[in-house]
Amino acid sequence: MSVVTQQVKDLATEAGFDLVGVAAATAPKTWDAFSRWLSLGYAGEMAYLERNPSRRADPAAILPGARSLLCVGALYHPGSSASTHEDRPTGRVSCYAQGDDYHDVLIPRLRSVLERIQARWPGTEGNVYVDTGPVLERDFAKEAGLGWFGKHTNLINKQVGSYFFLGEILLTLDLEPDTPAADHCGTCTRCMTACPTDAIVAPYELDSRKCISYLTIELRGAIPKTLREGVGDWVYGCDVCQDVCPWTIKHGRVTKDPALAPKPDRDRPALADLLRLDQAGFSERFRKSPIKRTKRRGLLRNAAVALGNVGTRSDVPVLSDALRDPEPLVRAHAAWALGRIGGDEATDVLREARSSEKEEDVRSEIDDALCAVGAEL
Ligand code: B12
Ligand code: SF4
Incomplete structure (x- = not known):
């Protein structure tokens, strides 16, 4: 050299x-x-x-x-996760954003x-x-x-x-190029099979529109209904395909860089806490974090989807409040989550919201949620 x-x-x-x-x-x-x-x-x-x-x-x-x-x-990679929230449902944040x-x-x-x-x-x-x-x-x-x-x-x-x-x-400096790295994936397809939304449509080919990272970070509007269940409890990014890779399992190294070290409560935020963030609270909590990219409404949308996947009937009150959020995007996804959780309280809350909801998209989500809980419109 x-x-x-x-x-x-x-x-x-x-x-x-x-x-x-x-x-x-x-x-x-x-x-x-x-x-x-x-x-x-x-x-x-x-x-x-x-x-x-x-x-x-x-x-x-x-x-x-x-x-x-x-x-x-x-x-x-920050290493193993430290946060606990007793029994409250939490969301997962990709390790790159902690x-x-x-x-x-x-x-x-x-x-x-x-x-x-x-x-x-x-x-x-x-x-x-x-x-x-x-x-x-x-x-x-x-x-x-x-x-x-x-x-x-x-x-x-x-x-x-x-x-x-x-x-x-x-x-503009003339430097000597290195030798490209050789492929060591062989016949392994673990990342492809593990992807919760089947986003890796062929080896080396990702359909972003299905990738949880895209859906929770880049997409500004509603997460397609068919993909919401696959999003699971991810509220920002996704690590599944990398976590299951044998090269991560055998050789994955943790960062020693203090500037990239995880910050408290960024890996496993309580979903109800995220849904209760107002604009000032969101800006304060994520001021220096990559999470600010989703904006408040994107993160609350994601938290609602995650609660719909991992929440229980004790989460109905926080979702009921989210049904009155100023952002239609948040109201729409809160309705979906209530439809997933179901039960009498969720049904009552959805019925009440339907009577006052002005936005057509949100009303349609509420109608679908009422159908999901088996209620008559
Ligand atoms: C757009 C983008 C996204 C999109 C699209 C991802 C994608 N796969 O393209 C979304 C939002 C989904 C995304 C997600 C993530 N991203 Co991103 N993203 C980018 C960005 C800005 C551009 C990437 C791009 O040009 N994509 C276009 C497609 C065509 O590229 P590609 O999928 O890599 O495809 C290439 C190969 O597959 C190859 N190829 C195609 N066919 C074949 C066939 C064979 C045989 C071979 C060998 C190769 C090959 O050629 C393609 C073109 O280069 C880059 C930064 C940058 N400027 O490059 C970061 C970047 C790629 N992202 C990064 C990261 C960390 C992520 C996430 C891990 C974050 C997370 N945890 O949520 C996920 C990973 C998801 C995944 N499985 O890829 C890192 C990747 C670091 C690394 N070690 O590779 C980058 C480089 C950012 C950075 N500066 O660190 N990302
Ligand atoms: S980041 Fe998650 S959703 Fe995206 S390709 Fe990997 S496993 Fe699939």
Whole structure:
């Protein structure tokens, strides 16, 4: 490896990144797979993925003279969960979202690496990305040897598993590329069979519209009724396909990075507490967390679905309050949850809400819920 390449990699390691590699700034190898994925509609409402195709297809279109990508990985699995809430139903939060927002941690860290590169090699231009730009991050990270595409589509690394974030610096500096990681999935299909919503429609192909991560984070409107049961108790993201992977079980490593460590009460929030959050409470509780992305109404929608799946009749009062929430989205999903829980109290609450509900979509959810509990309309 050239001296410059080694020195650049050392700067990233010194900054605290767990995985470091280099890819050439050429067109992404999986561009055709990406285009096909878009054309099949698998991106759902994530319209930003269709923007700037020419920039996504060619790093030099983002940064003229781009030669290399310094690709990094940062472990984020927090280890075993600590929270308990006696017997109250709780929701699950993906382990990537139990700490502070990783963009806020990793972007400044990569910028400081770029500044050190520019100080040592004056005239070098560079752009920093963590999820934020028109870059197929997994494609370049794979080329840089950080891991291979698992059948669940996440990159897996032989030494550490798949629980790591990706980031990269696009550079005009000429660095020596690493050897791409070889595929070690073999005939295993555990992630595909374990996915609760059958979102992994073929090996290496994910239909986002079915993925719990998309449904609980990216989707702004109602969660399709046919998928709500599969969402289970997840209220933000999902880890199932990675948790069942033999590479996670045998080699998965926990983060040692204090900046990405879990925050109290983020892994297993009590669902009733989430449903009672007003705007000020939501903003305060999730100010530094990635969870703020769903906005209050998205998180309360998710909490209602989870309560419909794991709640009991003692949760009817909190769902009854949610039926009066100012957000129609929350009222609609609270109605669905009451229909799942059933019983006389839930039926009375639904009937009462129906008489005053003005929004057609919500009324239709209430009607379906009343049907589900066997009540006459
Ligand atoms: C959009 C997006 C999503 C969408 C779509 C996910 C997806 N699979 O594409 C949704 C909201 C569902 C999502 C969910 C998650 N995401 Co996301 N997401 C992204 C984002 C912004 C773009 C990804 C993208 O371009 N997708 C387009 C499709 C076509 O890409 P793909 O599915 O990876 O498909 C590739 C391969 O399958 C390959 N391929 C296709 N066919 C074949 C055939 C063979 C034989 C082979 C070998 C390969 C291959 O080519 C495709 C194109 O590159 C990236 C950040 C970025 N800018 O890259 C983060 C990113 C991919 N997400 C990340 C994470 C952590 C997650 C979650 C784990 C979060 C969670 N726990 O809820 C889940 C994982 C769900 C899953 N099983 O993928 C990390 C992944 C890190 C890693 N180790 O891989 C990234 C890189 C963010 C980051 N900076 O760390 N995400
Ligand atoms: S994150 Fe969950 S829902 Fe999405 S593909 Fe993996 S197991 Fe399926």
